[in-house]
Structure formats: C-alpha cells, structure tokens
Amino acid sequence: MKPGVKIVLGISLSVLTMSFVVMYDLYIKERIDSEEVVVVKAGQEIKKNERITRSMIAVERRSKQSIISDAIPASEFGTLLTKTAGQTIVGNSMISKKMIDYDLLIPDPDSGEAIRPITDEMIYSQPGSLRRKDRIDIYLVKKKEESGNVNVASSKDGKKNSNLVQDPILTGIRVVYVKDDSNKEVINGTPDKEKDDRLNASGKISALEVILNEEDFQKLMDKVVNEDYLLYITYN
Structure with a gap:
C-alpha cells in the first residue's frame, strides 16, 4: 500500500473515531443513561384534587439515577389526562403513580x-x-x-x-x-x-x-x- 494511501486512511480513521466519541458523548450516552418520563411543566403547579390536563404536563428525558420510584413513563402520558392529583405536585417535578388518584377515591x-x-x-x-x-x-x-x-x-x-x-x-x-x-x-x-x-x-x-x-x-x-x-x- 502506498504511503499516501496509508496517510489518508489513518486521517480518515482518526476523524471517524473523534466523530463517534463526540456523537456518543452528546447523544448515545445520554439515551443509554436516561429515560423519558412525565413531568409537571416549569411554572405549573398541580394542586391536590385538581384534574390533570395536557397543558400541565410534558415528557422530558431524565437520568436513570434521578428517576423516582414508580415514575410514569412517556408511554403512559395519555393515561394521566382527566385523572386527579392525590397531592400537590410542583413544576419540573417527575410524576409518580403514587401521586395520582388511580383508584378514584377523590370525589368529583x-x-x-x-x-x-x-x-x-x-x-x-x-x-x-x-x-x-x-x-x-x-x-x-x-x-x-x-x-x-x-x-x-x-x-x-x-x-x-x-x-x-x-x-x-x-x-x-x-x-x-x-x-x-x-x-x-x-x-x-x-x-x-x-x-x-x-x-x-x-x-x-x-x-x-x-x-x-x-x-x-x-x-x-x-x-x-x-x-x-x-x-x-x-x-x-
């Protein structure tokens, strides 16, 4: 193999390696170490006994280490709509199943x-x-x-x-x-x-x-x- 070809291949490999490292740090690592969960939107507060609407909640990606017990995954976003909060939930907070009146024990x-x-x-x-x-x-x-x-x-x-x-x-x-x-x-x-x-x-x-x-x-x-x-x- 000609020396020039070796140099080009070496440079290309280095560029690909650096690109992969950047992609891993910025995108892949974040997705591996995190999950999408349902949260209360910033600036919002859901009061106890209040009915939950789409305008109050959102889906955000949070690190696995910070996710609370029984956090509601993004796939269950729709199940929260029209449910009632069993306690006050402040903005930016993750929502857990324990916070929601799934058993319909709060009067309407x-x-x-x-x-x-x-x-x-x-x-x-x-x-x-x-x-x-x-x-x-x-x-x-x-x-x-x-x-x-x-x-x-x-x-x-x-x-x-x-x-x-x-x-x-x-x-x-x-x-x-x-x-x-x-x-x-x-x-x-x-x-x-x-x-x-x-x-x-x-x-x-x-x-x-x-x-x-x-x-x-x-x-x-x-x-x-x-x-x-x-x-x-x-x-x-």
Whole structure:
C-alpha cells in the first residue's frame, strides 16, 4: 500500500473515531443513561384534587439515577389526562403513580360527588372483610319486618325474602374508608399464611365513608330516614 494511501486512511480513521466519541458523548450516552418520563411543566403547579390536563404536563428525558420510584413513563402520558392529583405536585417535578388518584377515591365536585358517611345505625350487615378501595352494592332491609338472618344469595336464586329488597338500590359505590368505633381505619392485620389477609382485621367495622353524588345520597337517606330501611352491604 502506498504511503499516501496509508496517510489518508489513518486521517480518515482518526476523524471517524473523534466523530463517534463526540456523537456518543452528546447523544448515545445520554439515551443509554436516561429515560423519558412525565413531568409537571416549569411554572405549573398541580394542586391536590385538581384534574390533570395536557397543558400541565410534558415528557422530558431524565437520568436513570434521578428517576423516582414508580415514575410514569412517556408511554403512559395519555393515561394521566382527566385523572386527579392525590397531592400537590410542583413544576419540573417527575410524576409518580403514587401521586395520582388511580383508584378514584377523590370525589368529583363537578358531578356533585362528596364523601358521605354510612354509620353503624344505618347498617343491617356488611362483610367483616370489607376494606378501603372496595366497591360495594347496597340492598335494603325493612327495619319493621326485621327477623332472623337475611340471605342475599338465596334472593339472587329467585327465592323470595320478605325482609330484603331483591335488587340493590346502589351498585359499584367506591369505599374511601372503613372505620372502627374509635374512628380508626380497619386494615388487614398481621398476615397469616393459612388465611386470607382480609380475615385478620385490625378492628371491627363500625362505619363506612363512601363517594356518592347528591342524587344517590338523597335516595339512600330517604329510604333510611323516611321509610325505615337498613342497609345490607356486599362487595365483589
């Protein structure tokens, strides 16, 4: 090989090597060591209970070392739209799944929703394994005709029960809190490998807090207060 060709090849190789180093430092390395996540736009603040809109959030690339636990990836950007913030999130902050009300436990005031109590005096029966985030169906039991145990399963099989209204008055109601008589939340107790964790409750259920809109709340209160019904509660 002629000396001139060797020189040209040597120079070309050097230029390519330097170009690759520059490309690696400026582009490739950044992409290897970082990921795209959803953040709150600079200058924006998402307040607790506020509904998230496209104008509030953006996708940015952040170094893997700085990414917080359960950060929402860019691929899930669309799932955040119309969701509600479970806490205040300041500008330039990454958004984690723990910050978002995915379980719909925050009432929507635009729909007339609010957190409403169901007290022990209103309840005929409810499962002891009921917990926060469950969705319940509510049946009615006539207080004046109350006698013996109510069997919801048999009523669904077509057998008549004079105490129980056959169809639930409300379905799919979101439970925000399950409380005992000292106003503490009832949660799963110490796990037992031989039992369902729900069977190890930290206390006995005394009252519930649920999300109801005004119409459903008034319908329920009318049955309880004016027509002497009690509530038979089930969950799926």
